[in-house]
Amino acid sequence: MRGTKPSCMAWRVTEKAPEMTACEAMTVASVARITIGDRVFFGPRVGLYTPYHPIDAAVRASGPEGARPITIGNDVWFGGSVVVCPGVTIGDDVVIGAGSVVTKDIPSHSVAVGNPCHVIRKITDADREYWEGKAAEYRAWNDSL
Numbered sequence: 001m002r003g004t005k006p007s008c009m010a011w012r013v014t015e016k017a018p019e020m021t022a023c024e025a026m027t028v029a030s031v032a033r034i035t036i037g038d039r040v041f042f043g044p045r046v047g048l049y050t051p052y053h054p055i056d057a058a059v060r061a062s063g064p065e066g067a068r069p070i071t072i073g074n075d076v077w078f079g080g081s082v083v084v085c086p087g088v089t090i091g092d093d094v095v096i097g098a099g100s101v102v103t104k105d106i107p108s109h110s111v112a113v114g115n116p117c118h119v120i121r122k123i124t125d126a127d128r129e130y131w132e133g134k135a136a137e138y139r140a141w142n143d144s145l
Contacts, residue, residue, distance in 0.1 A: 022046075023080070032067035032086070037074035043098065045081045052086045073108060093123055 020036055023044040028034065032050040050067045054060045068087030076090055079098030090096070091108030100117040110119045 030070075031065065032069045034070045034072075036072045037076065037092065039075045040072055041077045043078055043080035043082065046078045047083045049084065050086050095123070 019038045020040045020042075022042045023046075025045045026042050027045075027047040027049075029047075029049045029051055034048055034050060048070055050070055052066050052068065054064060066086075070084055070086070071089040072084075073090055073092035073094065075092055076094045076096070078084075078096045079100070081099050082096050082102065083100070084090070084102045088102050089105045090102065091106060091110070093109045094106055095111045096102060096106070096117060097111070097113030099115070100113050101115040102112070102117040104116065106112045106117065106119065109123045111121050111123060112119045114120075
């Protein structure tokens, strides 16, 4: 794992890939299992939360807590300040926009944003071609320095 060590509870129950990057102030509350795929990038202040509590105040005050696992696929990029809620599965090749609150599953090859987070479009071959071109431009510029 590259980047800042996440602040967390019970990280020991979390499965993470070696090719994972976490920026500053990442929070992981993993009462249930969190599985993280390869080449996942977490922007600053991302939170992964598996616990949940009753919404009724009297029941909540008595102390019960549940938890649901979080599963994150390969090649996922989280913008800053994203919150991932209990029980969510995020597919492969996904971009989650900054500030999003992910309350439901996000399918593979998607760009998703908002509160609540929702898919705004699919990632296509045209995106790959566009970004390969931009990467080539960057490399040429960098080589010219």
